[in-house]
Amino acid sequence: MSSTTRIVTCIVCPEGCKVSVSTDGDTITAVSGHGCRRGLGYARQEAVAPMRTLTTSVRVSGGVLSLVSVKTSAPVPRERLLDIMTCVRRCCLSAPVSQGQVVLTNVLELGVDLVATRSVERGSPATVHEPPHGG
């Protein structure tokens, strides 16, 4: 295996340290440039198996809003985000929806749930009234 080095920008805190991570295949051989241990862990994870929290929205029928915002209950492998979005697009909830409600359980058997991050009451989507013409 050949050794490669990449720069990971740490997003754990606003410092945004540029962390250099060297790997040989799947083995991390050197890490430098991190300002703290949390950043060391983040950069190591990011270099070999990046994880992301997915935030998106799911359709709602019979509610005052036609979409509800959702997110995964924990970070998921970045390479699975598109697969999760395929599941999300097939999903439609019936109002009412409660904040914190589990929308999908154990998504793709990744051990995380998709959870609503706001509530949607039962009703009709608000209509936009046009101002009267003339004048």
Ligand code: SF4
């Ligand atoms: S390495 Fe530590 S100090 Fe630097 S951005 Fe990450 S969390 Fe912040």
